[in-house]
Amino acid sequence: MPLKLFFDGGCRPNPGPMETAVVARGVGYVATDLGIGSNDEAEWLAARQALGVAHDLGATDIVLVGDSARIVAQANGARCGSEVLRAHRDSFLAEMATFARVRIRRIARARNLAGQALEALHGRR
Numbered sequence: 001m002p003l004k005l006f007f008d009g010g011c012r013p014n015p016g017p018m019e020t021a022v023v024a025r026g027v028g029y030v031a032t033d034l035g036i037g038s039n040d041e042a043e044w045l046a047a048r049q050a051l052g053v054a055h056d057l058g059a060t061d062i063v064l065v066g067d068s069a070r071i072v073a074q075a076n077g078a079r080c081g082s083e084v085l086r087a088h089r090d091s092f093l094a095e096m097a098t099f100a101r102v103r104i105r106r107i108a109r110a111r112n113l114a115g116q117a118l119e120a121l122h123g124r125r
Contacts, residue, residue: 001061002059002061002062002063002101002103003024003025003054003057003059003061003062003063004024004062004063004065005022005023005024005050005053005054005062005063005064005065006022006023006024006050006065006066006107006112006113006114006115007020007021007022007043007046007047007049007050007064007065007066007114008020008021008043008046008066008067008068008112008114008115008117008118009021009039009041009042009043009044009045009046009047009068010039010042010043010118011036011037011038011039011041011042012122014038014039015036015037015038016036017032017033017034017035017036018034018035018036018037018041018042018045019031019032019034019042019118019121020034020042020045020046020049020114020118021046021114021115021117021118021121022046022049022050022053022114023113023114023117024050024053024054024057025057028113028114028117029049029053030117030118030121031045031049032121039068040068040070040071040085041084041085041088043066043068043070043071044071044085044088044089044092045088046066046114047064047066047071047075047092047104048088048091048092048095050062050064051064051092051095051096051099051102052095054099055098059099060099060100060101061099061100061101062099062101062102062103063102063103063104063105064102064103064104064105065104065105065106065107065112066104066105066106066107066112066114067106067107067108067109067112067115068106069106072104072105072106074089075089075092075093075096075104076104
């Protein structure tokens with residue numbers, strides 16, 4: 001059975017200080033103080049964080065679930081318009097290659113457990 005990992009990244013304001021969250025097996029992994037960047041950069045950092053969590057949990061077959069249509073599309077082969085995002089995608093793909101099987105899917109924002117973890121970090125619901 002594949003391990004499902006929810007991921008989300010953001011910054012306030014945009015661009016601004018980036019933060020990420022990953023939820024796997026009901027446990028949240030939140031990272032802050034990731035530098036200044038855009039929402040898209042934060043989403044890529046979150047996707048890469050999800051791969052790291054999967055490695056730490058010993059998973060080889062994973063499903064990554066995020067709410068960013070752009071990042072999910074780029075991870076699945078869509079063109080990256082900016083050099084910065086291409087660099088993130090290339091790093092993600094290199095890390096992804098260390099797994100036996102990886103799927104990445106889009107989910108509605110309201111159903112993204114990692115997004116809920118970031119909202120909880122800021123006291124919003």
